Amino acid sequence: MIQPAETLMMGGFGFYIWSAVGMTLAVLLGEVLWLRWRRQAVLREQKRWRRLAKHKGPV
Amino acid sequence: MDVHWFRYASPATFYGLAGKLAPWFGWGGVLLIAVGLYWGFFQTPDLLTDQKQYYRILFVHVGAAWMSMWLYVVMVGWGLVGLAFNTRLSFMLAAATAPTGALFTFLTLWSGAFWGKTSWGTWWDWDPRMTSELLLLFLYVGYLALQSAIEDVHRRDRASALLAAVGLVLVPVIFWSINCPDPNQCSALHQQSSMREIEPNIRIAWLVTALGFWLYAVAATLLRARNLILLREGRAQWVSNLQEVRA
Numbered sequence: 001m002i003q004p005a006e007t008l009m010m011g012g013f014g015f016y017i018w019s020a021v022g023m024t025l026a027v028l029l030g031e032v033l034w035l036r037w038r039r040q041a042v043l044r045e046q047k048r049w050r051r052l053a054k055h056k057g058p059v
Numbered sequence: 060m061d062v063h064w065f066r067y068a069s070p071a072t073f074y075g076l077a078g079k080l081a082p083w084f085g086w087g088g089v090l091l092i093a094v095g096l097y098w099g100f101f102q103t104p105d106l107l108t109d110q111k112q113y114y115r116i117l118f119v120h121v122g123a124a125w126m127s128m129w130l131y132v133v134m135v136g137w138g139l140v141g142l143a144f145n146t147r148l149s150f151m152l153a154a155a156t157a158p159t160g161a162l163f164t165f166l167t168l169w170s171g172a173f174w175g176k177t178s179w180g181t182w183w184d185w186d187p188r189m190t191s192e193l194l195l196l197f198l199y200v201g202y203l204a205l206q207s208a209i210e211d212v213h214r215r216d217r218a219s220a221l222l223a224a225v226g227l228v229l230v231p232v233i234f235w236s237i238n239c240p241d242p243n244q245c246s247a248l249h250q251q252s253s254m255r256e257i258e259p260n261i262r263i264a265w266l267v268t269a270l271g272f273w274l275y276a277v278a279a280t281l282l283r284a285r286n287l288i289l290l291r292e293g294r295a296q297w298v299s300n301l302q303e304v305r306a
Contacts, residue, residue, distance in 0.1 A: 011105060011112040016177045020170035021096070024119040027162055028092075028275060032085070035282045042289045046304045049293060 070148050070288045071297045077281040077288075085278035091271030095122075099264030113177035114261075120170040122269035123163045126276055127195060128230050130160030134202075135227045138220030148284075150216035151291065153223070154206055155283035159276050161199035167192055179248060187236035188249035191229060198226040212291065 010017045067073045099118035105111075134156040141149035171189065172182045183189065202219050209215035237251050257265075292298055299305075 007100070010115070013111060013113040013177055016113055016173040017115050020116040020173040021119050023169050024123065024166050025092075027166055031159065031162060031279055032282075035279065035286065038286050039282070039289075042286050042293075043303055046289060046293055046298060046301075050299050050304055053299070 068146055068148055070151065070292050071295070073148055074285055074288050077285050081278045081281040081285075084274045084281065088271045088273075088275030088278055091267050091274060093271075095264050095266075095268030095271055098260065098267060103260045103264060104258065111177075113174065116170055116174045116177070118264050118268050120167060120174055121265050122272045123166040123170060124192070125269050126272045127160060127164035127167050127192065128233055129273075130156055130163060130276055131195065131199070131223070131230060132227070134160060135220075135223045138216075138223050141216060142220050142224075147291070148288075150220065151284055151287045152280065153220060154216070155280045155287055156276075157199055157202050157206070157223075158283065159279045161196065161203065163272070163276070164192065164196040164199055168196065184248050186248040188233065188247055191233040191236050195226075195229055195233060198223070198229060201226075 008014050008018070067076055096118060099115060103115075134153050137149045137153035137156065140146060141153060168189070171192070175184065175189075176182050202223050205219045205222055206215055209218060237247055237249050239247075239251075289298060
């Protein structure tokens with residue numbers, strides 16, 4: 001049976017263990033969110049370029 | 060069966076393939092990381108013979124350290140393929156691998172510091188393993204800085220691939236810094252690899268988490284490669300015809 005308080009405390013090493021594991025998971029999640037945000041930005045730029053090219057016609 | 064090996068060497072065809080593969084690798088990675096951490100935290104003993112619960116830091120530390128080295132090798136591999144065959148996509152994949160490799164190197168040093176504090180009583184020591192891992196982080200940062208510093212894409216790709224290839228000499232140094240055949244010749248604070256002697260449940264948790272990190276790294280690389288392809292090939296007609304650009 002998992003005891004939440006004991007799991008957090010980790011025998012007195014909770015701060016060290018959760019800082020290491022928490023930072024790892026936070027960085028990985030942060031990278032995915034950053035990549036999604038970048039993709040939206042790149043797509044916005046491409047759409048803007050497409051609109052301009054359509055308006056201007058072939059050069 | 061007739062397999063067109065070079066079909067996906069084109070950014071236009073690889074873009075679609077990467078979009079299909081990334082979610083599979085990503086969710087596979089999430090699943091394996093969750094299973095590995097669950098196994099590591101709840102199916103392993105609270106105490107080892109000479110270590111208390113802080114050994115659980117190793118479930119993320121070891122996987123991150125393997126990824127930091129392996130992703131560097133992969134990055135160099137793509138760079139060399141690009142140099143040899145002058146393929147745009149290879150350079151893009153090398154550039155897409157670097158940030159994830161740098162992040163795993165940072166996480167190795169971060170989690171290692173917490174491990175060091177609990178195990179050795181110090182956050183940092185100029186030990187061969189830690190110092191060589193820090194140099195690896197500098198190499199990744201140097202690669203990324205070079206990517207940003209040169210405007211011309213061809214020169215940028217070739218220069219950074221060359222830098223990465225020269226830095227490859229560091230990877231065996233990191234590996235042998237603790238796996239020295241004669242321990243008397245390489246005294247280090249960092250202990251030697253204990254993968255073979257460790258309790259089976261701990262080994263399972265290590266391996267599953269590391270495999271999860273690997274799948275995650277592939278997914279992140281594919282997503283970043285898609286962004287790079289859009290940025291670099293943005294003026295091509297096939298990009299304008301993409302559903303997501305037309306929408």
